[in-house]
Amino acid sequence: xxxxxxxxxxxxxxxxxxxxxxxxxxxxxxxxxxxxxxxxxxxxxxxxxxxxxxxxxxxxxxxxxxxxxxxxxxxxxxxx
Amino acid sequence: xxxxxxxxxxxxxxxxxxxxxxxxxxxxxxxxxxxxxxxxxxxxxxxxxxxxxxxxxxxxxxxxxxxxxxxxxxxxxxxxxxxxxxxxxxxxxxxxxxxxxxxxxxxxxxxxxxxxxxxxxxxxxxxxxxxxxxxxxxxxxxxxxxxxxxxxxxxxxxxxxxxxxxxxxxxxxxxxxxxxxxxxxxxxxxxxxxxxxxxxxxxxxxxxxxxxxxxxxxxxxxxxxxxxxxxxxxxxxxxxxxxxxxxxxxxxxxxxxxxxxxxxxxxxxxxxxxxxxxxxxxxxxxxxxxxxxxxxxxxxxxxxxxxxxxxxxxxxxxxxxxxxxxxxxxxxxxxxxxxxxxxxxxxxxxxxxxxxxxxxxxxxxxxxxxxxxxxxxxxxxxxxxxxxxxxxxxxxxxxxxxxxxxxxxxxxxxxxxxxxxxxxxxxxxxxxxxxxxxxxxxxxxxxxxxxxxxxxxxxxxx
Numbered sequence: 001x002x003x004x005x006x007x008x009x010x011x012x013x014x015x016x017x018x019x020x021x022x023x024x025x026x027x028x029x030x031x032x033x034x035x036x037x038x039x040x041x042x043x044x045x046x047x048x049x050x051x052x053x054x055x056x057x058x059x060x061x062x063x064x065x066x067x068x069x070x071x072x073x074x075x076x077x078x079x080x
Numbered sequence: 081x082x083x084x085x086x087x088x089x090x091x092x093x094x095x096x097x098x099x100x101x102x103x104x105x106x107x108x109x110x111x112x113x114x115x116x117x118x119x120x121x122x123x124x125x126x127x128x129x130x131x132x133x134x135x136x137x138x139x140x141x142x143x144x145x146x147x148x149x150x151x152x153x154x155x156x157x158x159x160x161x162x163x164x165x166x167x168x169x170x171x172x173x174x175x176x177x178x179x180x181x182x183x184x185x186x187x188x189x190x191x192x193x194x195x196x197x198x199x200x201x202x203x204x205x206x207x208x209x210x211x212x213x214x215x216x217x218x219x220x221x222x223x224x225x226x227x228x229x230x231x232x233x234x235x236x237x238x239x240x241x242x243x244x245x246x247x248x249x250x251x252x253x254x255x256x257x258x259x260x261x262x263x264x265x266x267x268x269x270x271x272x273x274x275x276x277x278x279x280x281x282x283x284x285x286x287x288x289x290x291x292x293x294x295x296x297x298x299x300x301x302x303x304x305x306x307x308x309x310x311x312x313x314x315x316x317x318x319x320x321x322x323x324x325x326x327x328x329x330x331x332x333x334x335x336x337x338x339x340x341x342x343x344x345x346x347x348x349x350x351x352x353x354x355x356x357x358x359x360x361x362x363x364x365x366x367x368x369x370x371x372x373x374x375x376x377x378x379x380x381x382x383x384x385x386x387x388x389x390x391x392x393x394x395x396x397x398x399x400x401x402x403x404x405x406x407x408x409x410x411x412x413x414x415x416x417x418x419x420x421x422x423x424x425x426x427x428x429x430x431x432x433x434x435x436x437x438x439x440x441x442x443x444x445x446x447x448x449x450x451x452x453x454x455x456x457x458x459x460x461x462x463x464x465x466x467x468x469x470x471x472x473x474x475x476x477x478x479x480x481x482x483x484x485x486x487x488x489x490x491x492x493x494x495x496x497x498x499x500x501x502x503x504x505x506x507x508x509x510x511x512x513x514x515x516x517x518x519x520x521x522x523x524x525x526x527x528x529x530x531x532x533x534x535x536x537x538x539x540x541x542x
Contacts, residue, residue, distance in 0.1 A: 044431035
């Protein structure tokens with residue numbers, strides 16, 4: 001089992017849902033395939049999808065929904 | 081009662097602009113800010129600053145209670161909402177007045193009425209202002225839509241009454257398409273907004289976006305002529321000018337008079353803008369909506385009329401009558417504003433919230449730069465990308481374009497990518513030079529020209 005990190009390429013605000021009234025993209029424990037969207041980062045009112053580069057299981061999120069993120073900050077961890 | 085201390089419930093370049101206007105009027109200023117904006121230029125130049133919450137706008141610049149608290153604590157007697165955020169929130173305007181302060185803008189009920197699409201359209205019709213042919217109010221059902229569209233002609237746009245930001249909009253080019261799209265639009269609107277109500281409008285193809293600046297004191301209303309804002313990307317204006325190159329004097333007079341009639345009919349107070357579509361082919365104009373706030377592009381109007389719109393709206397909020405009459409105003413020259421955004425125009429306008437390095441800003445006759453920059457400023461990623469507005473004025477449109485080219489070519493900034501190269505390319509374009517454009521012109525132009533925008537970012541250190 002190896003642990004992989006998903007980092008934010010951009011500064012901004014992290015969202016775990018596509019819209020406030022919709023379910024989360026992924027929850028801890030969910031299986032994740034390469035290319036799956038795990039969240040959005042909003043930078044200057046434009047939204048960028050954060051995708052996984054690995055297949056595996058999403059272990060946990062290190063940033064809460066709607067919290068600010070810095071470029072390079074780890075958003076989530078995946079085990080495979 | 082004249083205002084003695086003004087709280088600015090906004091940020092960025094417009095906060096700086098409002099502070100400067102207030103200072104000139106001898107009014108003290110209080111700048112509220114999120115934690116992300118503590119190092120902003122507006123905070124630095126205001127007399128006082130109050131932190132109102134975390135970076136997310138919903139918890140700071142949209143937090144009515146925190147803003148009112150800051151106003152009470154600093155004993156401010158007025159609040160200027162700028163544009164965006166709470167500027168067109170009728171409940172906020174009411175809450176400010178209920179707290180015993182002046183709201184720099186129209187009364188809450190005016191904002192409410194003009195912010196409702198159907199009510200605003202009705203007000204326009206009652207004031208004898210032409211509106212886009214379409215349904216008066218909601219459609220009963222899809223059959224109703226078909227009957228009306230057959231009468232006014234295709235293409236037609238179906239819009240959700242509860243919509244916003246382009247969601248719930250469908251365009252049908254003929255009756256068959258309409259029959260298919262109307263039920264889809266209704267179910268999408270119902271799912272997204274909990275309201276499946278639809279209305280229908282004729283699509284005016286190749287229309288220009290022309291808007292009239294008005295000023296009212298609750299009794300009298302004057303206009304400050306029009307602006308043309310047809311150069312848009314994703315419905316965001318990027319280049320605005322005054323006057324419009326498309327209007328003859330008779331049409332201009334009819335357009336501006338219609339705006340004054342509408343504003344007068346609602347007893348308008350403050351600065352406002354009435355937006356129209358203008359059809360070159362027929363010479364007809366149609367009301368689309370009213371913005372009950374100061375607009376980003378207000379400086380082009382100031383440059384050709386010699387007015388200070390922000391100062392005037394503050395004076396009016398303090399109870400003064402209009403300080404200028406219609407007879408005082410004339411169009412003097414031509415002005416163009418371009419929006420310097422922290423975006424890379426060569427890379428699909430990717431946001432670029434960088435650290436401001438060394439810079440060279442243009443100057444000279446007829447050049448104005450309203451901005452929020454200083455060396456070493458870290459642009460926060462949480463808000464819009466507008467860094468500043470470069471405004472040029474010339475005796476003629478031709479001279480204004482020459483000055484724009486010269487000013488943009490002097491513009492240099494390290495640490496950021498900006499939209500500046502776009503404006504150099506646009507100023508060189510023959511359609512832009514002859515004023516031959518419409519609201520759908522810029523996007524295809526960008527598809528063909530974006531590669532050329534990669535050069536000329538013009539850093540200093542690089």
